[in-house]
Amino acid sequence: MAVKLQISTWLQNLGIACSMASLFTLFFRLTDFAWMTKSVYYIxxxxVVLFLFGLIIAEDVRKAFKKMFWYEKRKVQRPIWQVGVGFIFFLAQIGAVMVFSKELxxxxxxxxxxxxxxxFMNAFMMTVIYEEIFYRKDKAREVSQ
Known part of the structure; x- marks a missing residue:
């Protein structure tokens, strides 16, 4: 169970880092600082620099959002968890398209x-699949009660 939690946290942090890096890269591309977004092999x-930095701070960002939305204090945490994970998937996909496949x-x-x-459709499906893989602990508790 601990391994699943670590993988889940790692995937969420990866999505947050990708979202932050791609959105900041996009913002810089649209400004007078576009020279900062030079590419090597279309990357x-x-x-890359922001992605690596994002991996370092992603855990803190995730914890800050959990505190901001009172995640730990909620009686039922599942709905806010689903929205959070879905939003991470949604932003990561949008950012990746905007940075790497502008023609799409x-x-x-x-x-x-x-x-x-x-x-949006992918984020919904990925959230459902993600929940089936990583959020089984509450389902097991609900069945046993």
């Missing part, structure tokens, strides 16, 4: 960019 150097942002579906729709 922005600034992204053009197609639209009824006026909404298609990559947002796909990212």
């Amino acid at each position: 922005p150097i600034f992204f 942002t053009q197609p639209e579906l009824g006026g909404m960019p298609l990559f947002l729709v796909v990212a």
Whole structure:
């Protein structure tokens, strides 16, 4: 069980680091500091540096959000957990598309960019799969009661 918790935390931290690095890289690309986002083999150097920095601070960011939303004090933690994990998946996908595949942002579906729709559907499915793998502890408790 401890290994699953470590893997779950690691995946969440990885998603947070990817989200932060890609969104900051995107912001710098849109400003006068675009020269900072030079790429080597289509991977922005600034992204790599921010990703490594993000891995260092991701645990603290995750804990800060848990405190901000009173996660530990909630009687039922599952809904906020699902929203948090889904949001991490959603932001990581959007950021990756915006940084690495800008051409995928053009197609639209009824006026909404298609990559947002796909990212939302993927985040939903990934959250359900993630929950089945890593959040079984509460289901086992509910069945036994």
